[in-house]
Amino acid sequence: MxxxxxxxxxxxxxxxxxxxxxxxxxxxxxxxxxxxxxxxxxxxxxxxxxxxxxxxxxxxxxxxxxxxxxxxxxxxxxxxxxxxxxxxxxxxxxxxxxxxxxxxxxxxxxxxxxxxxxxxxxxxxxxxxxxxxxxxxxxxxxxxxxxxxxxxxxxxxxxxxxxxxxxxxxxxxxxxxxxxxxxxxxxxxxxxxxPDGDIVVPFGEAALLREGRDVTVVAIARMVQFAAKAVDKLAEEGITCDLIDMRTTSPIDEETILESLSQTGRLVVVDESNPICSIASEIAGLAASEGYHDLMAPVQKVTAPHTPVPFARELERMYVPGPANIEAAIRSVLENE
The missing domain is CATH 3.40.50.970 (Thiamin diphosphate (ThDP)-binding fold, Pyr/PP domains)
Structure with a gap:
């Protein structure tokens, strides 16, 4: 490797x-x-x-x-x-x-x-x-x-x-x-x-990158990096999270998400796309319809705002969800039971 x-x-x-x-x-x-x-x-x-x-x-x-x-x-x-x-x-x-x-x-x-x-x-x-x-x-x-x-x-x-x-x-x-x-x-x-050799990753199989008991965090593409930073920081305080990398948004690995939710009871979805009709909304809907009885707090979506992507660097930094936004969302679902 x-x-x-x-x-x-x-x-x-x-x-x-x-x-x-x-x-x-x-x-x-x-x-x-x-x-x-x-x-x-x-x-x-x-x-x-x-x-x-x-x-x-x-x-x-x-x-x-x-x-x-x-x-x-x-x-x-x-x-x-x-x-x-x-x-x-x-x-x-x-x-x-x-x-x-x-x-x-x-x-x-x-x-x-x-x-x-x-x-x-x-x-x-x-x-x-x-x-x-x-x-x-x-x-x-x-x-x-x-x-x-x-x-x-x-x-x-x-x-x-x-x-x-x-x-x-x-x-x-x-x-x-x-x-x-x-x-x-x-x-x-x-x-x-x-890895060396002929590696092939099947579709519809999310990756569980961190394991924890408190919150399920689902992230997509670059947001996986930012979510990992937030999750690792909170682990130092004893707050542990499942971190799921979706890998494909069609098909969606519903089984892995719902299995994790059944263990943690709390869900944060991190999605760089705009909030309306986002993948975050789809996962929140899945939790509401299929994992409702496991939820102990409202689902938190961490997304970009519903605006075009700004050109100015300062505004773009505010536009892209970062580790601080994700950490705040995780703390929110832990406080809101």
Whole structure:
């Protein structure tokens, strides 16, 4: 087991899957554009975040495909390639650009298997960067996984660690149904242990990162880091929490959440998305409908405010939920019985 950044873990997953299966192709803006330094050898820019760096020299332009600046064209190309027997991994750069291609995603890709009576497979992976905290302003900083999680036919991944990023991307590429793969921009440079060999992380299985008796804390993507800081700080006072990393928001691992809630009786959900129709609201609804008799205090949601992401650094720091917000919510459910 070695350490690598999430960026490198994603790159390794793509490389390994392209070596394993000739039908896996990569497409997107700048994934095979530009020239490589002074060597004279052409190399990919690696997309805007460098995740696909180095794939072009190994696999060639037939499998690492530069596209026009048209999200609708990128998703349409991926859809057609998947129906024709390929396994495309399409990069949309920023998740905020999904709106331009939304019909191709929710009216086409997500419905092919259903509308063709199960005779068609659509093994598409849509990779996209999300999240605030990088001073990228309102059109490049949103966490829109709740929107796509609500679409039947799509699977949605939100990894928080390099190991999960690698294992879940490999699982996504092998899946016969469309998968939307969200990568938080603030996590690309984060290092963590990644097991050697062919690791695959199944969908719909949350990870229990901390165990405790007092509060169940459910977190998503970058919020897992912040929740861990809050939980570890409170543990020094003798307040212990279950910390659950959702890993996928469709499917949701309801069993793990409800099992933890049955032991603690208190729930805090940490979600960087806006509060209305958020995943936090979905988990709170699950607790209210399926775990009602276990609840000893009202569910606390820790989310961003219902506003666009601000550009000013000071305002953005206030916008993103942090460890202090999470700690306050945990203390609140302990006080409110």
């Amino acid at each position: 070695g350490e690598m950044t999430m960026r490198d873990a994603l790159n390794a997953a793509l490389k390994e899957e392209m070596e394993r299966d000739d039908s896996v192709i990569v497409m997107g803006e700048d994934v095979s554009g530009g020239a490589g330094g002074t060597s004279g050898k052409r190399d990919a820019a690696g997309g805007i975040f460098g995740v696909t760096k180095g794939l072009l020299p190994q696999f060639g332009e037939d499998r690492v495909i530069d596209t026009p600046i048209s999200e609708s064209a990128i998703v349409g190309l991926a859809n057609g390639a998947a129906l024709a027997g390929m396994r495309p991994v399409a990069e949309l750069m920023f998740a905020d650009f999904v709106g331009v291609s939304f019909d191709q995603i929710f009216n086409q890709m997500a419905k092919f298997r259903y509308m063709f009576g199960g005779k068609a497979k659509t093994p598409v992976v849509l990779r996209m960067a999300m999240g605030a905290g990088m001073n990228a302003a309102a059109q490049h900083s949103q966490t829109i996984y709740p929107i796509l999680s609500s679409v039947p036919g799509l699977k949605v991944c939100v990894p928080s660690s390099p190991a999960d990023a690698k294992g879940m991307l490999k699982q996504a590429i092998r899946d016969d149904d469309p998968v939307v793969f969200f990568e938080h921009k603030a996590l690309y440079a984060r290092k963590g242990p990644v």
